[in-house]
Amino acid sequence: MRVFMALVRRELAGAFNALTGWVVMAATALLTGISIVDLVTKLSDRPTDSPVTELFYQSAYFWVILLVVSPVITMRTFAAEKSSGTYEALMTTPVGDWQVVLAKYTGSMLFFGLVWLPLFGVLLILRQVTGEVGLLDPGSTAGAFLGVMLIGSVYMALGCFASSMTRSQIIAAMVSFLLGIGLWIVSLRPVSTNVGDGRWARLLDEMSLLRHMDDFARGILDSRHIVFHVTMTLLFLFLTQRVVESRRWK
Amino acid sequence: MEAAPMIEVRELTKRYPGRTAVSGISFTVGRGEVVGFLGPNGAGKSTTMRILSAFMPATSGTARVAGYDVFHEPDEVRRRIGYMPENNPLHLDMRVREYLKFRARLKGMGWGRSRERVDTVLQQCGLTDVQKRIIGQLSKGYRQRVGLADALIHEPDLIILDEPTIGLDPHQIRSVRALIQELGRRHTVLLSTHILSEVEMTCSRVLILNRGEILAVDTPANLERNLGLDGQVVAEIAAPTQELRDAFQDLQDLERFDLSPLDGGFHRVALTPRDGVDLRPVVFDIVGQRRWRLRELTRSRHTLEDIFVHLTRGRRDEP
Numbered sequence: 001m002r003v004f005m006a007l008v009r010r011e012l013a014g015a016f017n018a019l020t021g022w023v024v025m026a027a028t029a030l031l032t033g034i035s036i037v038d039l040v041t042k043l044s045d046r047p048t049d050s051p052v053t054e055l056f057y058q059s060a061y062f063w064v065i066l067l068v069v070s071p072v073i074t075m076r077t078f079a080a081e082k083s084s085g086t087y088e089a090l091m092t093t094p095v096g097d098w099q100v101v102l103a104k105y106t107g108s109m110l111f112f113g114l115v116w117l118p119l120f121g122v123l124l125i126l127r128q129v130t131g132e133v134g135l136l137d138p139g140s141t142a143g144a145f146l147g148v149m150l151i152g153s154v155y156m157a158l159g160c161f162a163s164s165m166t167r168s169q170i171i172a173a174m175v176s177f178l179l180g181i182g183l184w185i186v187s188l189r190p191v192s193t194n195v196g197d198g199r200w201a202r203l204l205d206e207m208s209l210l211r212h213m214d215d216f217a218r219g220i221l222d223s224r225h226i227v228f229h230v231t232m233t234l235l236f237l238f239l240t241q242r243v244v245e246s247r248r249w250k
Numbered sequence: 251m252e253a254a255p256m257i258e259v260r261e262l263t264k265r266y267p268g269r270t271a272v273s274g275i276s277f278t279v280g281r282g283e284v285v286g287f288l289g290p291n292g293a294g295k296s297t298t299m300r301i302l303s304a305f306m307p308a309t310s311g312t313a314r315v316a317g318y319d320v321f322h323e324p325d326e327v328r329r330r331i332g333y334m335p336e337n338n339p340l341h342l343d344m345r346v347r348e349y350l351k352f353r354a355r356l357k358g359m360g361w362g363r364s365r366e367r368v369d370t371v372l373q374q375c376g377l378t379d380v381q382k383r384i385i386g387q388l389s390k391g392y393r394q395r396v397g398l399a400d401a402l403i404h405e406p407d408l409i410i411l412d413e414p415t416i417g418l419d420p421h422q423i424r425s426v427r428a429l430i431q432e433l434g435r436r437h438t439v440l441l442s443t444h445i446l447s448e449v450e451m452t453c454s455r456v457l458i459l460n461r462g463e464i465l466a467v468d469t470p471a472n473l474e475r476n477l478g479l480d481g482q483v484v485a486e487i488a489a490p491t492q493e494l495r496d497a498f499q500d501l502q503d504l505e506r507f508d509l510s511p512l513d514g515g516f517h518r519v520a521l522t523p524r525d526g527v528d529l530r531p532v533v534f535d536i537v538g539q540r541r542w543r544l545r546e547l548t549r550s551r552h553t554l555e556d557i558f559v560h561l562t563r564g565r566r567d568e569p
Binding site: 003247248 | 300303304305306307325328329331333335336337339340341342343344352353355356357358360400
């Protein structure tokens with residue numbers, strides 16, 4: 001556990017020491033800010049009862065931010081250590097492969113959580129200014145946050161996997177971006193309807209991240225969604241561990 | 251287990267797709283030895299070290315460190331090895347003390363113990379003054395010491411250093427070498443280099459590697475002797491040419507004799523002995539008896555460089 005904590009701390013410190021952490025934070029804050037401003041402008045034309053968090057997470061803004069930011073967060077994890085050589089120093093200490101993989105994933109998750117904090121700041125300010133208490137409905141906010149973390153978890157695991165396969169951060173970012181976009185495209189409605197009816201359409205429909213997020217943002221916690229995200233996360237973490245271990249098969 | 255040699259390598263082979271990095275090498279290193287791996291780039295030094303530090307497995311053959319198999323008991327091996335990889339990779343964004351503490355944690359040390367060990371290695375490697383500096387802002391010499399401090403921190407039985415002095419300036423090289431010599435008193439050290447004078451200065455035994463094979467294993471002194479490479483004696487003596495010729499020509503153990511005139515009545519006398527005999531006392535006696543003036547008397551030691559060229563001659567001409 002002590003070793004694990006040391007590794008997680010290193011991950012986070014690495015992100016912020018390397019400036020990328022700050023850039024990512026600033027960029028996301030800017031994007032969420034712009035998104036909210038845009039949303040609020042539209043709302044003033046067409047009022048609605050839904051909380052802003054729900055509207056935000058159902059909008060394309062959220063997805064753009066998620067898809068772009070996740071690869072940048074995870075690209076460092078393995079690729080940077082491999083290219084600088086510190087990976088060799090790390091793997092010649094008595095630290096287990098799983099410990100390394102989980103620490104890198106946990107570090108990414110913590111950072112991912114931090115990235116969404118400005119949004120809540122923006123919403124708090126908005127509530128202060130407008131005096132609308134309904135802006136931050138506890139149920140839908142908690143649901144939305146859990147949903148963001150669950151979807152983020154899949155994307156962080158996927159990003160770690162992409163990063164573990166290469167020593168170039170650029171390639172890691174590209175691969176995880178493509179995988180991430182792929183996963184997202186599958187969840188678009190037109191794709192699943194084009195497959196036709198039957199089993200495949202149902203499967204794709206169940207896999208739809210958009211649908212999951214819709215539910216989460218409304219404060220609905222469907223156990224199927226949770227199981228889906230946890231399974232996907234474990235799958236990618238398992239693949240990452242295999243890649244890390246693969247240096248011993250070669 | 252304690253009786254086992256520090257390193258025991260048998261028929262170790264490592265193949266990469268399309269090339270063989272190490273082919274069937276065997277050697278042992280006893281406790282307390284300082285052994286140098288010597289060879290040109292691509293000779294298989296780093297590969298062997300990576301296998302020994304349980305970073306990657308061999309294609310075939312076995313390697314044991316302190317009696318533990320590097321493939322089957324990698325964690326036992328890692329606990330006993332302080333390894334500094336090639337190019338000394340460090341987290342450049344961390345501070346010296348912070349980095350060493352982090353590494354101590356990874357190597358399984360608790361809070362109190364790591365603190366104590368960090369203080370010790372900081373002192374041992376002369377880093378106490380820079381402990382709060384960011385590693386990326388330190389000179390290469392200091393970074394090298396940080397790498398050494400990291401290798402030492404868990405008090406390993408064996409220290410493996412891959413090219414510890416590469417890229418340093420002469421002054422830094424000297425201080426790092428001094429540090430290695432110091433380490434050699436208490437630990438078993440295996441270091442690699444392609445700088446020949448380095449092993450001569452720091453190692454008690456040399457393994458010469460070329461193209462994945464061991465060409466020779468011996469002490470630097472023995473290598474010189476056994477290869478019959480040593481000891482031309484050069485003297486500068488002020489004496490008439492003919493007298494010099496008479497005095498030296500028929501010496502025992504003499505292989506070759508050369509004479510060339512220099513300024514101020516001096517002559518340069520070059521004597522190549524048979525079987526590595528040291529001719530300096532003989533020359534001194536002759537000069538003393540005849541009351542000649544002598545201004546230089548040296549015996550050229552053949553360096554490992556000569557040995558290396560000698561051993562690898564012909565082999566490097568292959569593709």
